[in-house]
Amino acid sequence: MELDGNELLLADYPEVVFPIQCLEGIANRCSGQLFHGERTHIGWTAKEVVLPTIAGSAASGAIIKVAGITGRIRGMKFKRADGRTVRPSLVVLDDPQTDESARSLSQCANRERILAGAVLGLAGPGKKISGIMPCTVIRPGDMADNILDRDKHPEWNGERTRMVDAFPTNEKLWQQYAEVRAEGLRNGDGGKAAREFYARHREAMDEGASVAWPERFNHDELSAIQHAMNLKLQDEAAFFAEYQNDPLPEEVAEDDLLTADQVAGKTNGMERREIPVGCNHLTCFIDVQQKLLFYVIAGWEDDFTGVVVDYGTWPDQQRAYFTLRDARRTLTAVASGTGLEGSIYAGLEELTGDLLGREWPRDDGAALRIDRCLIDANWGHSTDVVYQFCRQSAFSGVVMPSHGRFVGASSIPFSEYKRKPGDRLGHNWRIPNVRGKRAVRHVLYDTNYWKSFVQARLAVAMGDRGCLSLFGQRAETHRLFAEHLTAEYRVRTEGRGRTVDEWKARPEQPDNHWLDCLVGCAVAASIQGCSLLGLDPPPKDTRRRVKLSSLQQGRR
Structure with missing residues (x-):
């Protein structure tokens, strides 16, 4: 949809986007599309997009394919119109784990093995491949947590981004805020009392705090700091996992049962x-x-x-x-x-x-x-x-x-x-x-x-x-x-x-x-x-x- 209808992309990259928009959403037109009398060899399917072949374009004939990490990805290649066979040179792994797989030691290990072997080996012999992995740490020791650990995987240059770089130092005021907010929500005020309390004490409550994205807050909130603290009060465990990329240690049962790692x-x-x-x-x-x-x-x-x-x-x-x-x-x-x-x-x-x-x-x-x-x-x-x-x-x-x-x-x-x-x-x-x-x-x-x-x-x-x-x-x-x-x-x-x-x-x-x-x-x-x-x-x-x-x- 972005390639087919984004006017900003059309203005910046006409040699790529204009031939796509000329298809008008009709994939059958790909085979007959011409530019200066030459076929563009454009491809347009559910799992593969072949950008048009345009002389002088850095993106000429580039191929974008999608697949699941546990699917059939080994040996992926594409034969161009000029007879050359190309293999992937860049792989983007978007959130390669699920809630279920993150809780399974064997599934985490299996996905790490697929990543190191089948995925990073897609470029073929003698070729290098670049990898980018936007990921979320779901539980300590899962696949994302291991990949982000530079001691375990220095080749990935893992970097954790956080919503809050430093939390406010005035814990007493924020504790009062939490009580006012909870009472107001119980009475159905939609957080109005908490917002007013924060407005009166904002300078003291913001002291020591630092956030990565100051503009990120909802219309009924006054700052990104208030937004982050509201999320933390809503569910602390989910906040540290989803927004801080640093999940809290899992609770240990009050007995002597061994973990899977110990067994x-x-x-x-x-x-x-x-x-x-x-x-x-x-x-x-x-x-x-x-x-x-x-x-x-x-x-x-x-x-x-x-x-x-x-x-x-x-x-x-x-x-x-x-x-x-x-x-x-x-x-x-x-x-x-x-x-x-x-x-x-x-x-x-x-x-x-x-x-x-x-x-x-x-x-x-x-x-x-x-x-x-x-x-x-x-x-x-x-x-x-x-x-x-x-x-x-x-x-x-x-x-x-x-x-x-x-x-x-x-x-x-x-x-x-x-x-x-x-x-x-x-x-x-x-x-x-x-x-x-x-x-x-x-x-x-x-x-x-x-x-x-x-x-x-x-x-x-x-x-x-x-x-x-x-x-x-x-x-x-x-x-x-x-x-x-x-x-x-x-x-x-x-x-x-x-x-x-x-x-x-x-x-x-x-x-x-x-x-x-x-x-x-x-x-x-x-x-x-x-x-x-x-x-x-x-x-x-x-x-x-x-x-x-x-x-x-x-x-x-």
Whole structure:
């Protein structure tokens, strides 16, 4: 619209704007436009503008293209009418992050990687490219905050612009102003009383203040200083983020939950798929979703000291950062010719064949196999096929369907469950007795308890008993995994005379599947006999005791 209708641009750059305005908004006229008998080769589409080819014009044949930062931008080029191929020489990245991506460590890292690779590499070999990025810092440590940090990215020459360079020094008067303004707004005066108060004390209230744009204020305000302070009083956090480019530190929850950065950095230096010598148990959990199977494998010592040995998805997404929603290689795509249930069954068969059929090396030279694999059977469409798979699998002695149960403060805890003959009870889990030739034993567990348990293990310092750590040496390896593990927060509730942590999903983090997997691995370890000091002793199967009781009754 600016090129097509701005008269000031027409006066300054007639060689560019006049041929565009001659089109009169009709793109079909581009191909036939002539200047001194020569075609101008002007282009006019939704995503690309080619400025007219005019001899002597510095903008002759310049190309302007638009694209999303996560779109298909790699290898962008254009072939001119004279046969020359040109590539971008300037890129303008306008606010390259969203509120959602700014709150995600992995999305911020992914966009920084795209920026450094695909975007700044658009010029091609041996060519330089210029970059300009008007951006807003949304939260500390987001993409914009990192790019503006000259220590982290000196090549960008980041500069923060602020609405207020220095705040007024007379805090007492501004506090009175805030009270007058709030009272006036409650009474519906539209800020009149506050404006009059500011007019009476303006000289004292402006003392020490300095603003970047003195002319920026609304018609019902007297100065840019008053305008800035009104914005600050309206929402201090939003003011510092949107207008100062310096967001306030995020509030830390009043508990000991780790951040995603802390979780990602808790590495033990072990190679992926290598097990420490102290681990005697290897457990696996598979979370079933419509598009993907998420899995985690963990090694455990008898005292619940653990290490995440491996994790991933089936099919493998072959990229570092993704969400379930944007998964490209899905179960149905890999298992062609099958429906939903068939693709899940085929995926479980392939995945368990790979994970359960191999030996996992321990660093003392021994080899372990996964001794318990739980498969999530909670998702409605998957329950029957998971049970069928566990019954028919070649690893039927290792795999077991599982059901996480939300046990809140008002619910009956697992410890009050009345044991029935054949049941197996453990620490906040139970395996009910089942009957029938085609019956499959399954495990039920308290998700709230075991999520708190896993978070507590992650909080244990390295080297202490009961510590849970991740393989590798670099925190960047586990950014996405750490986001899954911190995708929920806890709310302490009371009921029935007890206090319980109830876990809820964070709205900004859509995926928590690896958290569910790690929780399931801990439950499987408990089933195999792992126990923290002070917890109940390893559970025993009651079937043998029932048989002995029957024999004793027969003798009597």
